[in-house]
Amino acid sequence: MEEIRDCDFAILLISEKYLKSKNCMKEVLHVLKDKNYEEKILPIIVDNPSFYSTPGRIKYSQYWQDEKNEVDKLLSTLPTTSIVKEIAELKILEDIAHNINDFLIYISDINNITFEKLKEEGYKSIIESLGGVNLSHLASLLTISIMKDLNKKELLLDKWFEENTVISEAYAIRASIAKDKDNIEKANYNYEKALELDENNFYALNNYGYMISRIDGQADKAKELLEKAIELQPTFTIARLNLGVLLSHQFKDDDGAKIQYEEIISYDPTEAKAYNNLTNYYKSKKNNKKNNNKICQLYEKAIKFNPDYIDARIGYGSYLSETMGEHNYALKQYNEVIKIDEKFHEVIEVFKQRVEKIKLDRKTVMSRNDKCFCGSKKKYKKCHGKN
Numbered sequence: 001m002e003e004i005r006d007c008d009f010a011i012l013l014i015s016e017k018y019l020k021s022k023n024c025m026k027e028v029l030h031v032l033k034d035k036n037y038e039e040k041i042l043p044i045i046v047d048n049p050s051f052y053s054t055p056g057r058i059k060y061s062q063y064w065q066d067e068k069n070e071v072d073k074l075l076s077t078l079p080t081t082s083i084v085k086e087i088a089e090l091k092i093l094e095d096i097a098h099n100i101n102d103f104l105i106y107i108s109d110i111n112n113i114t115f116e117k118l119k120e121e122g123y124k125s126i127i128e129s130l131g132g133v134n135l136s137h138l139a140s141l142l143t144i145s146i147m148k149d150l151n152k153k154e155l156l157l158d159k160w161f162e163e164n165t166v167i168s169e170a171y172a173i174r175a176s177i178a179k180d181k182d183n184i185e186k187a188n189y190n191y192e193k194a195l196e197l198d199e200n201n202f203y204a205l206n207n208y209g210y211m212i213s214r215i216d217g218q219a220d221k222a223k224e225l226l227e228k229a230i231e232l233q234p235t236f237t238i239a240r241l242n243l244g245v246l247l248s249h250q251f252k253d254d255d256g257a258k259i260q261y262e263e264i265i266s267y268d269p270t271e272a273k274a275y276n277n278l279t280n281y282y283k284s285k286k287n288n289k290k291n292n293n294k295i296c297q298l299y300e301k302a303i304k305f306n307p308d309y310i311d312a313r314i315g316y317g318s319y320l321s322e323t324m325g326e327h328n329y330a331l332k333q334y335n336e337v338i339k340i341d342e343k344f345h346e347v348i349e350v351f352k353q354r355v356e357k358i359k360l361d362r363k364t365v366m367s368r369n370d371k372c373f374c375g376s377k378k379k380y381k382k383c384h385g386k387n
């Protein structure tokens with residue numbers, strides 16, 4: 001396990017199993033002994049380990065504490081002469097139990113790359129590195145890209161530029177830092193550089209396109225960039241969402257946006273944002289019962305696949321109250337928002353008052369024998385109209 005500290009870089013594939021494996025955790029302990037370990041590991045999240053919350057982290061500490069206690073108990077039954085190896089073992093378990101929390105806090109604090117994301121980009125970052133670019137250089141770049149502290153990120157990147165042959169990704173990261181610091185001119189320059197070095201860098205194409213999509217007079221160029229990113233990577237969901245929003249907002253092309261969202265749903269039927277954004281298409285159509293019900297069903301799906309989706313719940317709430325006359329159900333959506341994030345309390349109060357106002361002069365558009373708007377396929381009177 002020494003080699004992990006000696007080489008420049010370690011890519012850690014972190015999963016539930018990994019965090020409960022003694023050998024893997026021994027490896028982690030070694031890494032942690034290096035004071036610059038943050039620059040030397042690239043954690044990739046494989047399944048969905050639950051260390052993002054304190055209780056989740058305690059669960060892992062507890063796991064290792066239990067393992068240690070187990071060995072402890074066993075030791076007390078053995079004669080002292082035969083337990084040298086076991087004592088070493090005990091020491092390791094104690095070490096893990098003691099340190100795992102710090103490690104998990106670090107991991108949950110950076111912008112993690114998930115295995116899903118890596119898969120989505122076709123392992124581009126890793127595969128490309130095998131084809132000539134020095135793996136450790138690229139990995140160090142990835143590590144920089146997931147850091148949250150902008151100043152530290154910038155500093156390390158400057159160092160990286162000095163020490164390595166510059167590649168497209170490095171300019172793209174520099175551009176994104178500039179953008180996060182509101183230096184659009186610098187971001188522009190670096191995105192152009194990134195694309196000069198690799199015109200097929202679809203992350204740069206997407207991020208550049210997204211950045212300028214909100215700048216006056218740049219809509220055409222933004223569209224071109226996003227379309228190229230999608231052409232290179234047809235399952236690039238974020239790029240399709242960005243293009244959809246650009247088409248409907250800047251080009252008033254709701255049909256074009258609809259194509260993007262439906263395409264996403266065709267390869268990922270669980271993408272909540274695609275359902276939510278699709279409601280805009282139907283809202284732009286005539287206000288008739290068929291479209292109204294379709295809109296409700298899209299919101300239901302968005303919320304089903306992402307129950308914490310605040311925008312969707314607020315959008316649905318207003319729609320339910322203003323168009324459907326479903327005031328109580330609207331209030332339920334609003335109350336959920338506060339449960340998700342207490343910060344929305346005041347905003348939601350305003351929405352709730354609106355519901356009360358609308359309630360006074362409008363009534364429901366549903367008849368009791370209609371199929372319910374929510375898409376349950378039950379009659380309205382047996383579903384949301386029941387009370």
Ligand SMILES: [Zn+2]
Pocket residue numbers: 372373374375376383384385
């Ligand atoms: Zn219903």
